[in-house]
Amino acid sequence: MAGPIQALVAVDGGIDGQTIQALLPDDGAVEIVGIITGLEESWRTLQETVPDLLLVVCEGYSDRALFFIDSAVKQQPDRPVVVLTTGSPNGFVRRVFESGADDILTLPELPERIAFALEKAVARRRGAAVASGIALAPMICVLGPKGGTGKTLVSTNLAVSLALAGHRTALIDLDLQFGDIGLALGLRPDKTIYDLAQSGGSLDEDKLAAYLIEHSSGLQVLLAPTRPDQASAVTVDLLRDVFTAMRSMCDYVIVDTPPGFTPEVISAIDASTDVCMVGMLDSLSLKNTKLGLETLELMGYEQGHIALVLNRADTRVGITHEDVEVVIGRAPEVFIPSDRDIPISVNDGVPIVIKDERSEAARAFQQLAERYTEIGPEETAKEFELEPEPGKRRFAWRS
Numbered sequence: 001m002a003g004p005i006q007a008l009v010a011v012d013g014g015i016d017g018q019t020i021q022a023l024l025p026d027d028g029a030v031e032i033v034g035i036i037t038g039l040e041e042s043w044r045t046l047q048e049t050v051p052d053l054l055l056v057v058c059e060g061y062s063d064r065a066l067f068f069i070d071s072a073v074k075q076q077p078d079r080p081v082v083v084l085t086t087g088s089p090n091g092f093v094r095r096v097f098e099s100g101a102d103d104i105l106t107l108p109e110l111p112e113r114i115a116f117a118l119e120k121a122v123a124r125r126r127g128a129a130v131a132s133g134i135a136l137a138p139m140i141c142v143l144g145p146k147g148g149t150g151k152t153l154v155s156t157n158l159a160v161s162l163a164l165a166g167h168r169t170a171l172i173d174l175d176l177q178f179g180d181i182g183l184a185l186g187l188r189p190d191k192t193i194y195d196l197a198q199s200g201g202s203l204d205e206d207k208l209a210a211y212l213i214e215h216s217s218g219l220q221v222l223l224a225p226t227r228p229d230q231a232s233a234v235t236v237d238l239l240r241d242v243f244t245a246m247r248s249m250c251d252y253v254i255v256d257t258p259p260g261f262t263p264e265v266i267s268a269i270d271a272s273t274d275v276c277m278v279g280m281l282d283s284l285s286l287k288n289t290k291l292g293l294e295t296l297e298l299m300g301y302e303q304g305h306i307a308l309v310l311n312r313a314d315t316r317v318g319i320t321h322e323d324v325e326v327v328i329g330r331a332p333e334v335f336i337p338s339d340r341d342i343p344i345s346v347n348d349g350v351p352i353v354i355k356d357e358r359s360e361a362a363r364a365f366q367q368l369a370e371r372y373t374e375i376g377p378e379e380t381a382k383e384f385e386l387e388p389e390p391g392k393r394r395f396a397w398r399s
């Protein structure tokens with residue numbers, strides 16, 4: 001963007017000018033052309049100056065601020081408005097957007113994030129940030145209708161394999177109540193999807209990137225909330241935005257899920273190009289796997305988009321691979337053996353594809369990753385533009 005953003009700051013409440021100056025970065029990206037306390041006075045200044053942007057600062061719910069934003073937007077609809085508030089009580093965020101503001105941030109917030117929100121609002125008004133026609137990356141949803149079948153094992157090792165192969169890969173932990181990807185990958189939950197949900201405002205790639213944690217393999221991870229009671233803050237609407245943003249910034253997106261077809265799992269299936277179904281070699285798990293596959297078919301998923309992974313595939317329980325084919329109606333693509341190093345690798349927070357890359361289990365995960373890289377994201381993106389068959393969803397690749 002050419003030159004600093006010239007921001008006029010309008011303050012409601014007892015926040016002083018110095019505090020506001022300290023909220024912004026000192027790299028010259030934002031130039032404050034005036035800090036005026038008292039909205040009546042700001043109103044006069046607003047008519048006399050031509051700032052790039054209006055920054056409204058308030059302390060929680062403020063009818064005066066809402067009225068001011070509404071009038072300012074009516075007076076000059078092209079001028080973006082961003083709101084900083086020390087708290088966002090119920091309904092305030094919605095009212096702020098209704099009054100015509102572009103974004104709202106709740107303090108405390110990092111100076112660079114505030115500057116970024118301002119730049120984004122200005123760029124959007126200038127038409128510079130219109131992101132249309134972006135090719136969306138494949139998104140692979142790892143499913144297993146029953147608990148403990150190895151979904152987290154598969155999603156972490158698949159995602160790390162793709163990242164190690166040099167692909168920009170993201171992993172989303174959608175097990176919102178009991179997600180354990182952080183433990184499985186040895187990551188500290190400094191930021192989680194709960195913090196993203198709490199941040200308010202609109203979501204785009206740069207904002208999402210600030211909530212990702214990088215694994216040593218290069219994998220970018222969006223962690224699940226650290227406490228089960230935080231799960232309800234993550235709405236399906238937010239998830240839809242997260243999936244789209246993630247798919248526009250990566251080569252591959254992997255989603256780990258909780259057992260069952262919960263609303264968030266269904267939203268992930270809807271947004272996915274591929275499903276990876278994980279089953280185990282016992283009759284209950286096979287029955288559930290078959291039911292899961294049937295459910296996907298009812299949802300309009302084509303068989304070609306579903307990879308079947310059989311975990312603990314060498315367990316001597318009297319069920320042969322042929323039996324599996326008869327029960328499920330198709331052969332699994334990938335077999336993952338039982339390996340005593342797997343629980344150890346989970347406990348150490350080092351995925352087996354890193355801990356022992358030549359083990360049979362690691363090779364199975366690499367084989368699974370190759371299944372997705374054979375075609376490659378560019379080809380996938382192209383195919384994604386194709387119209388879906390009548391009655392089928394707009395899924396992407398390989399038919």
Ligand SMILES: Nc1ncnc2c1ncn2[C@@H]1O[C@H](COP(=O)(O)OP(=O)(O)OP(=O)(O)O)[C@@H](O)[C@H]1O
Nearest residue numbers: 147148149150151152153312337338339342343346
């Ligand atoms: N092939 C295997 N060999 C040895 N241990 C395994 C294997 N697969 C999974 N496990 C162990 O079983 C446990 C459950 O695996 P995992 O957490 O991946 O299952 P899940 O399907 O994600 O479970 P949940 O439904 O609870 O999320 C883990 O502790 C893992 O170490």
Ligand SMILES: [Mg+2]
Nearest residue numbers: 151152175257
């Ligand atoms: Mg799991």
